[in-house]
Amino acid sequence: MTYEKLARKLNRSVNAVAAKAKTIGLNKKESRDIKMLRAEAKLESNGRRKMKEFNFKINIGEKVLITTREYKQINKLRGKVISKNKNFITVQSKHYKESFLIRDFYCGMAHIG
Incomplete structure (x- = not known):
C-alpha cells in the first residue's frame, strides 16, 4: 500500500504518514511502497507480546534461591527479598545484598528455584 x-x-x-512509518521502522519496498514484516519479524513480535503477559510473582519477605x-x-544466591520494583529485585543474603534485573528472568x- 502506498503512502x-x-x-x-x-x-x-502524505508527509505525516511517511514520518510515522519511519518512526515505526517500516522500510520501503520501492520508492513509494511500504515493505510489510517478514515471517521472522512477526514471530519475534508475537514472542515479545507473550513475554509481557508473563506474571512475575515474588513478594517482599519471601525466601528465594536465585541461580544465574x-x-x-x-x-x-539464597536469601530474602527485601525490595522489588518494576525493574529490579533486591535479595539480602547472609553477608551482602544483590540486585537482579527482572528482564534477566524473562x-x-x-x-x-
Whole structure:
C-alpha cells in the first residue's frame, strides 16, 4: 500500500504518514511502497507480546534461591527479598545484598528455584 493511499484512508497528509512509518521502522519496498514484516519479524513480535503477559510473582519477605548463569559459571544466591520494583529485585543474603534485573528472568539468564 502506498503512502498516498494510506494518507487518503487515514485522512492525514502524505508527509505525516511517511514520518510515522519511519518512526515505526517500516522500510520501503520501492520508492513509494511500504515493505510489510517478514515471517521472522512477526514471530519475534508475537514472542515479545507473550513475554509481557508473563506474571512475575515474588513478594517482599519471601525466601528465594536465585541461580544465574554467566558464560560457563553458575552462581546461586539464597536469601530474602527485601525490595522489588518494576525493574529490579533486591535479595539480602547472609553477608551482602544483590540486585537482579527482572528482564534477566524473562530472558532466562536468571532463574528462581
